[in-house]
Amino acid sequence: MARTTSFSATALLTTGSLLLSGCSLFGDGDDPPPVEEEFPYTREGRIFQDTGQDEVLRFSITGLERTPDHTVMYYEVDYPDGFEGSNRNLSMPHTLVDPMTGQVFREYLDGDGLKYGSVSPNDDGLYPVHDGVTNEYRRYFPPIPEDVEQVTFVGSGLGAMTGIPLQDVDEERPDPENPNGPQHLSPDDPPSGGENLTFENRPPDDDAEADQGWVESFVDSDIASITRDGTTETISLHSDVMFEFDESELTADAEEVVRQAAGSLTSNVDPDNSEITVIGHTDGKGTDAYNQNLSEERAETVRTLLVEELDDNYTYVVEGRGSTEPVAVEGGPDDEEARARNRRVEFSYEVSASGDQEEEDEDGLGVAQRTVTWPAPFTDDNGDVVATEEHDDVQLDVYPLRRDGAYVIATVALTNNSDEPVIPDIGADGETQAGGPEQFSSGSLGGLQLLDPDTDLVRYVAQMTLGDDRSTGFAEEVHELQPGNTYDLVAVFPGPPADIEELTLRAGPFGELPEIPIEE
Known part of the structure; x- marks a missing residue:
């Protein structure tokens, strides 16, 4: 079994490499499992x-x-x-x-x-x-x-x-x-x-x-989300939790949300690069000038409260970007949800490279919790099927999830039980993806999500960012299934905390498949 340690969104990167020195990362001073060369x-x-x-x-x-x-x-x-x-x-x-x-x-x-x-x-x-x-x-x-x-x-x-x-x-x-x-x-x-x-x-x-490039991951909750891309992390607070409609004054519940965000920032921000950029965003309603002004006012309001929660070791940059950087497509069938997601205040920063955090910060935002295990050992099979569903003559079989470093690998099998070739739709058109960020819902497996039913945290399929604003889903594409054939496919997600032993798989038209176990 892999040795794990949970920590709040700390990527522990230094010039692109994980710091393995000391005992804070995996606990108890344990060395990584020996690497045995067993080619092929x-x-x-x-x-x-x-x-x-x-x-x-x-x-x-x-x-x-x-x-x-x-x-x-x-x-x-x-x-x-x-x-x-x-x-x-x-x-x-x-x-x-x-x-x-x-x-x-x-x-x-x-x-x-x-x-x-x-x-x-x-x-x-x-x-x-x-x-x-x-x-x-x-x-x-x-x-x-x-x-x-x-x-x-x-x-x-x-x-x-x-x-x-x-x-x-x-x-x-x-x-x-x-x-x-x-x-x-x-x-x-x-x-x-x-x-x-x-x-x-x-x-x-x-x-x-x-x-x-880097694997970019996205974890979402009712009050906030976090995106990780290389050494940069962005915590996004949903504005509808923070502000009344068209207002820049914080709601009564906002102080607790900012306090939680401050707890995560304390653990995450690189002490050698302690600049936090606070960015306000609006949806597409209203004029550009009005949206720009509202986004700046909201960002400044959040920064003021954040300064009260944190010490003096941080510097702040405040920006308003109006409606110029939406994360969800407005104007579609889930327009209300998309606009709500686009109304947000973000904290963007470089992640810590110290590796000094030994315990998870329970006061931080749940979306910011992250676990790194040792790399998963090689296996030549997927294990036993743990869940099965069928939709339009296509059978979905689900295998146990596998932890692999900072990620978890979901493996599914699709079988065409009809007499004709078919391309199944497992895209992101269902209600469970309404208003979700377009980038992390793209691709033929973009409808797959992992849900923690105890916390309602949702993990989207990771992306691989490759420079020049290019990205691709960290999942296999589904092509035409030939009659009677079975195909194994994988999708990679950000890993949950170490104490999470099972998750619910959202699988588009196949519905929700609960209690999918996680193997170390």
């Missing part, structure tokens, strides 16, 4: 293909080397039930994630979007596949910080492969000798004698670029 790490299951030939894939990571210049992943692919021809796996791009800090690393690409490493022998970037033949591949990622020992891999189409250890080497493996891929392009000409299919290697050059 193999998972097997059905994947989505662009051809509709959604066969069972066996995916094996045979090495993950950290050189002075790159991170190099070696892997093998074969189809146990048989498959021939060229194919394109429709899973998300190959991605390595440090589950402790949330750093994200993707493969190096050239200017044409082609991957470095194993070179396709076809002009279309696809690779030949032969029945009973294993293909060997190599891919390059940016250097991963030296103190990261294990990562989680996603992108095979087979869910999250956790606990993959990094191997420190001076030089990567030699290139394949006499790669035979170009000689076996035709399905009628497979390699003989159990020979694997290999390809020419192309290491990254000066034109290589790779997406890097």
Whole structure:
């Protein structure tokens, strides 16, 4: 069982790496579990293909080397039930994630979007596949910080492969000798004698670029929400809790809310960068000038009360942004809820890197509680099904949740019980997502949420932010389900406190599935 410690939204980052020194993070001075290299790490299951030939894939990571210049992943692919021809796996791009800090690393690409490493022998970037033949591949990622020992891999189409250890080497493996891929392009000409299919290697050059970023998470409650993106956190207080309509004076209940926010800020704000930006927002009703003025007045009112609650070690910046930065789309069927969410006052700040907090601050906001466990060990299966529902001839099976660093992984299986291909809708159109932030409800699994029924805290599917205002859901996309086929899919959420042992899964049209256990 993983050793855990709860703390209020403290990401414990220093130059992108988690501080593991001292005993405050995981308690009792325990060292992390030993990392044992047991390559290959193999998972097997059905994947989505662009051809509709959604066969069972066996995916094996045979090495993950950290050189002075790159991170190099070696892997093998074969189809146990048989498959021939060229194919394109429709899973998300190959991605390595440090589950402790949330750093994200993707493969190096050239200017044409082609991957470095194993070179396709076809002009279309696809690779030949032969029945009973294993293909060997190599891919390059940016250097991963030296103190990261294990990562989680996603992108095979087979869910999250956790606990993959990094191997420190001076030089990567030699290139394949006499790669035979170009000689076996035709399905009628497979390699003989159990020979694997290999390809020419192309290491990254000066034109290589790779997406890097952070996992961004969102936790919501009736009075506040918190967003975490790298080293920046934003606590958002819902204005309807703080102010009467069109007013900038605090309500009677607002003082308690600000006091709770102050408790979280005391634990969270980096003492070496103690600036807190207080930002007011309005909905889209009213003129731009009126909204700008109201947002500034509300931000200043909250700052005044916050100063009374905190000591003199903080500096404050007050901003009003009117209705220019909505988090929910107004004008739709849930317009009232969307406008209510857009009316808010935010505290934005850099997170603490001290790691000194040893106990959870019970006076803080519940949304700000966060737990970091050790990286989840690798497993080649999802465990036993713990809940099942059916909607429009599609069956949803749910497996236990798994803690992985600062996150929790939800794995579900979708089975098409009809006689025709179908694309199920698990989007965010149901009442439980009304007014929710658009970014965290996007994607075909955007309707999934984790609810703590004791506190009513809601955890949304995390996002991966990749720079240039680009982001993508930290979840597999659902494509066309072929008749009779079952597909495993994952969605990643911010992890709940250590004492939470089960959560309710909101699954769009499949409804709410209670008491989904969390495995350490």
